[in-house]
Amino acid sequence: MALFAVVNAFYLQPYYNKIFPSYVMIPTVVLLASFSLLLFKQMLLYPVQVNIIKQSVFWYNTAILFFSTTMFLNFCLINYYSEHNINNPIVFYFWSFIEIVLNLLLGISILTDKKSTYANGV
Amino acid sequence: MPTVYSDIGTAVLLTGVFFAFLTGSVIYFVVLYRNRQLKNKQEQEKLEAEFRQELLQSQVEMQEQTLEHISKEIHDNITQVLSFVKLSLGTIGNTLDDVKKAKIYESRELVAQTITDLRDLSKSLSFEHITSLGLSETMQMEADRINKSGVIEVTFTQEGAAYSLGGQRELVLFRIFQEALNNALKHSGAKHFKILLQYHPDLLNLSLEDNGSGFSPKKLDSKTGSGLRNMENRAVLIGGTASIDSSPGNGCRIQINLNPLKQQFINDGGPHPNRFS
Numbered sequence: 001m002a003l004f005a006v007v008n009a010f011y012l013q014p015y016y017n018k019i020f021p022s023y024v025m026i027p028t029v030v031l032l033a034s035f036s037l038l039l040f041k042q043m044l045l046y047p048v049q050v051n052i053i054k055q056s057v058f059w060y061n062t063a064i065l066f067f068s069t070t071m072f073l074n075f076c077l078i079n080y081y082s083e084h085n086i087n088n089p090i091v092f093y094f095w096s097f098i099e100i101v102l103n104l105l106l107g108i109s110i111l112t113d114k115k116s117t118y119a120n121g122v
Numbered sequence: 123m124p125t126v127y128s129d130i131g132t133a134v135l136l137t138g139v140f141f142a143f144l145t146g147s148v149i150y151f152v153v154l155y156r157n158r159q160l161k162n163k164q165e166q167e168k169l170e171a172e173f174r175q176e177l178l179q180s181q182v183e184m185q186e187q188t189l190e191h192i193s194k195e196i197h198d199n200i201t202q203v204l205s206f207v208k209l210s211l212g213t214i215g216n217t218l219d220d221v222k223k224a225k226i227y228e229s230r231e232l233v234a235q236t237i238t239d240l241r242d243l244s245k246s247l248s249f250e251h252i253t254s255l256g257l258s259e260t261m262q263m264e265a266d267r268i269n270k271s272g273v274i275e276v277t278f279t280q281e282g283a284a285y286s287l288g289g290q291r292e293l294v295l296f297r298i299f300q301e302a303l304n305n306a307l308k309h310s311g312a313k314h315f316k317i318l319l320q321y322h323p324d325l326l327n328l329s330l331e332d333n334g335s336g337f338s339p340k341k342l343d344s345k346t347g348s349g350l351r352n353m354e355n356r357a358v359l360i361g362g363t364a365s366i367d368s369s370p371g372n373g374c375r376i377q378i379n380l381n382p383l384k385q386q387f388i389n390d391g392g393p394h395p396n397r398f399s
Contacts, residue, residue, distance in 0.1 A: 049162070090133065
């Protein structure tokens with residue numbers, strides 16, 4: 001993916017043409033969503049004896065899943081908006097809302113990240 | 123414009139539905155996780171309980187092996203040596219004057235008494251002896267042995283017709299009785315110890331009561347309370363329940379209830395508790 005990002009930056013969606021690298025971002029968010037779901041599955045298969053609300057990894061995973069699923073369509077359409085000069089503010093409100101929620105969830109993840117809530121080395 | 127608003131409206135609706143779906147999925151995951159945690163915890167507790175049972179069973183077996191060994195040593199070695207001492211004293215006594223002969227005779231009597239006491243002790247430690255005689259008779263013999271010492275008065279009462287509970291269960295009950303008696307002698311300063319063995323068709327009740335100083339069960343530390351916990355665990359091991367009731371100044375009462383028809387944890391087979399023999 002890193003190599004593809006480099007190739008994309010210079011040849012497919014050159015950075016000097018001010019094109020948003022959607023060819024990289026779309027598979028990235030798909031991968032993030034997949035890994036997030038896999039981690040949820042792993043958590044279900046091997047639960048630890050700690051309240052899930054107090055587990056930092058739960059909040060971090062939820063943030064990643066939330067961000068990757070909600071921004072997928074945005075990344076798909078962003079270059080379309082740019083090419084057709086669609087300047088609908090609702091898109092930006094939506095993005096702002098997603099960012100707020102993402103940072104909120106990441107903040108909860110950091111706050112719940114205490115050594116006392118670790119169990120079984122997780 | 124209406125088209126734009128309707129587009130925006132559709133987008134907002136779809137987004138709202140998507141968020142609701144996402145939130146619902148996360149909540150569902152949390153519920154599922156909690157259920158898994160509970161299930162795991164139950165399984166872990168079950169495994170721990172099984173492990174404790176196995177450990178207790180092993181401890182019981184090791185203890186019985188040790189006691190059997192001690193019993194044999196007492197019977198085979200110590201009493202034999204004392205018998206020889208008695209014979210030697212008899213030989214010496216024939217060659218002395220009356221005063222010394224009387225002293226030798228007295229010593230022979232003491233040695234004979236010691237041999238008898240050691241044989242009785244050996245029998246009380248021996249698994250085979252206990253299981254061959256049965257619980258009731260073994261307890262009666264033990265009560266008689268303790269009464270001879272004069273340290274404490276032991277009364278044994280049996281109600282109902284005696285039936286066999288199986289060698290293993292009777293052995294465990296006897297060991298609990300020995301432990302309770304030992305505690306009464308060592309710690310309570312009791313002068314009287316009552317044993318009540320009640321045989322009912324569907325329930326066996328063993329009641330052990332002393333009139334000693336008593337104790338507060340909550341104030342026992344891990345070391346002094348371990349004997350009492352051991353009694354409770356042993357009772358559970360054979361499918362029974364043990365309740366210990368005591369308070370300072372009011373002696374101690376131990377009640378063991380056992381359903382003779384209930385399946386026990388210890389396999390009741392073979393003459394020796396050692397499963398590896």
